[in-house]
Amino acid sequence: MDNQNKNLILATALSFAVILGWFLLFPPEKPEPSPEATQVEQTGAEQAPLTPSNASDQPQAATPPKEPVVDTLADAPRIEIDTPSLVGSISLVGGRIDDLSLKDYRVTLEDDSPIVSVLKPAGDGSAFYALYGWAAGAGLAPQDVPGPNTEWQIEKGETLAVDSPVTLIWDNGNGMTFRREISVDKDYMFTITQSVENASGATANIAPYGLLRRHGKPDNLKSFFILHEGMVGVADGKLTEVKYKKMADFPHDSRDSTRSETTSVAENGWVGFTDHYWMSTLIPAPGTAFKSVAKYDEQRDIYQTEAVLQTQQVADGASSSVTTRLFVGAKEWATLRDYERSGIQNFLDSIDWGWFFFLTKPIFWLLHNINQLIGNMGWSIIGLTLIIKALLFPLAYKSYVSMAKMKELQPQMQALKEKAGDDRQKMQQGMMELYKKEKVNPAAGCLPILMQIPIFFSLYKVIFVTIELRHAPFFGPFQDLSAPDPTSIINLFGLLPWAGPEPGSVMATILIGILPLLLGISMWLQQKLNPAPTDPTQQMIFAWMPWVFMFMLGSFASGLVVYWIANNTITFTQQYLIMRSQGYKPDLLGNILSSFSRKPKAEKK
Known part of the structure; x- marks a missing residue:
């Protein structure tokens, strides 16, 4: 398992674990019926x-x-x-x-x-x-x-x-x-x-x-x-x-x-x-x-x-x-x-404002002021995403440059593996010397993903608690960005004039709307910037991860899903352009086609 894939799996799995663990450890409490007050009054x-x-x-x-x-x-x-x-x-x-x-x-x-x-x-x-x-x-x-x-x-x-x-x-x-x-x-x-x-x-x-x-x-x-x-x-x-x-x-x-x-x-x-x-x-x-x-x-x-x-x-x-x-x-x-x-x-x-008040307050201030200029909260969320990605760009640039260099080191890493054989300690020492010599940080690839976790939670808090998102329209069927996506395959993703399943229900989770679907596709495409790993376990994790996130986040507020789609799209564009600028040309189409075959396709330089 190469270190790039290890880092990507670790960072994404950590994101998934934190989000899932949060909801498992702190599930919504069931409302208790309030006792009738009529007798009190009488x-x-x-x-x-x-x-x-x-x-x-x-x-x-x-x-x-x-x-x-x-x-x-x-x-x-x-x-x-x-x-x-x-x-x-x-x-x-x-x-x-x-x-x-x-x-x-x-x-x-x-x-x-x-x-x-x-x-x-x-x-x-x-x-x-x-x-x-x-x-x-x-x-x-x-x-x-x-x-x-x-x-x-x-x-x-x-x-x-x-x-x-x-x-x-x-x-x-x-x-x-x-x-x-x-x-x-x-x-x-x-x-x-x-x-x-x-x-x-x-x-x-x-x-x-x-x-x-x-x-x-x-x-x-x-x-x-x-x-x-x-x-x-x-x-x-x-x-x-x-x-x-x-x-x-x-x-x-x-x-x-x-x-x-x-x-x-x-x-x-x-x-x-x-x-x-x-x-x-x-x-x-x-x-x-x-x-x-x-x-x-x-x-x-x-x-x-x-x-x-x-x-x-x-x-x-x-x-x-x-x-x-x-x-x-x-x-x-x-x-x-x-x-x-x-x-x-x-x-x-x-x-x-919650535990991350030092993030939620400035995030909402920025979102509010963008909305004052644009007048549409959905586009304001996308604008906010652009600004956040711009602020994190220096970190993302170093990360993607490191990922590109890691790709260039693949032949030398493979030679080290063959030379070390079953001696894992010798293998690790050789790789650390190689990273030091080439000035590569193998952990840099997961930093942008890890940075997104507190931002994601803070934006989720902002969308959930602020009244400015309540009944805030985007376009078409998306008339309340604080509520889950109202579309479903049942109403052809909002094209037919009837409602989909009740938001939050099991059917709404299974028969997802267009926004969760776009979220899954955007994560899948971002994944295809790199060739599929050779290890079968890694292949399975990578294959399921976008679709698990798609169903898990599908019941979240649609404003949050809009943010995540925009974030994935911008991240995909940044990573593709930066890696090309470093001399590494991701074979996106080849990687997509290889995902439907048993053997992963090797990347071309």
Whole structure:
């Protein structure tokens, strides 16, 4: 077995082993069905265990009423929300933001598909909403401060829109007046200002808070190891991610069924929940100290995050206010970047960049900017491939020059084999002396392939987690580069007007689409730049390798397969031209024909 073929087999086999091993060792988790929340809602959805957390420097948390609230919520008046990006409403019961959908995103590619809904009111099986209020301190009863079921009145505004804020007001009947002003920008950011005027005759100790409450896990939970879904937050520059199932491992509160974890934030931070493409986040003003809390109620299957601000001492005749922000929307890179530049620390880290963040971040930045110029994500991926290959060209050049020199040394290597006979040690020593004399690195041939492994994984991560690839069209039947190839031999690779097998199914894996087929052919042609090895074992490995990769990668996102096809095509061209420039002329046609015969055809110089 000559060293060139050894290196090529080793590098390719290593690539295959890493990819296959990754999926065998870390398979996608099967989604667990979320328990129904209907019974929770009917037996007191707003009970005390999930009120804002107590802390040594906080007043005692308010205890919301335990009576059912579903009927009240269903009949409550609402304020409409209508912006260029959002549509929904705010319930005047609790002043809760609990009905919100994204105008620019649909559930599927179908024209009549509903738009994506992010927040849903209590009473819905997958309720998810934002609540704001004040925790009552010593001397105040829970009913003296606004909570989840407070019936607010509209003081100003009719519809919440950009440049049209609304103000809610509530009088506790004991000399304290609370207001809540809500505004929203053109994207996904709400600004909530909570204020209180104290005319009660005594100093009031109260702590403002905001919380996000989710009843059960999301309906569309992916539960995929490469993707983070669950609690996400930043505390003074430190990112924390906790999956939904891991929230059940939080320290247990012996007083109830709640498990929680609290982090003290000194100056900058935020906390919330992230899904595949959507996120809801509580964001206190930069420079504000607060308690970041994540909770899970085992009994009621409720997940909650809180931002509990420091206690306000409001003297009689005085007033106090605090402003926080709430992000509810799509994790668009450019939008998050703009919010981060405006002062929200590490907001771009809400996108799950993964272990190879030092590669995924610049790769996506480059892909995004190419797409800004081209306007088509498929061609942008091809453009990205060209740039990556250009950056790696010096390494590829050395590798292919080394491979060409290895071919030139074949007669001398064969003479060494004949001279050494069965003495393998003598054979190895002679070959090492030959490599040193001719300045050839036998390991150089596998370096370009090895370099592709982290790049491949990083691009896979980028295509999988970034919303910019979601429903991104290429051409013809390829209208979602984040999904597997929709074509199949069943619909003549997209020429016939009906769908192929369900993506991800066994039939879709067997009856592959045109992109996986092109991937296999491109790998096979690249292989044919060199003559088939004489060893039968090597011949078998080489014969099967392109087609194994073809079926294995066929169920990957079509954008990733486009990258791999482009990469193989460029690699083939580079290798062919460089080897010819070194005086070695690959006999491509001869090697292809020899693959159909028993004896491999010798290359011509």
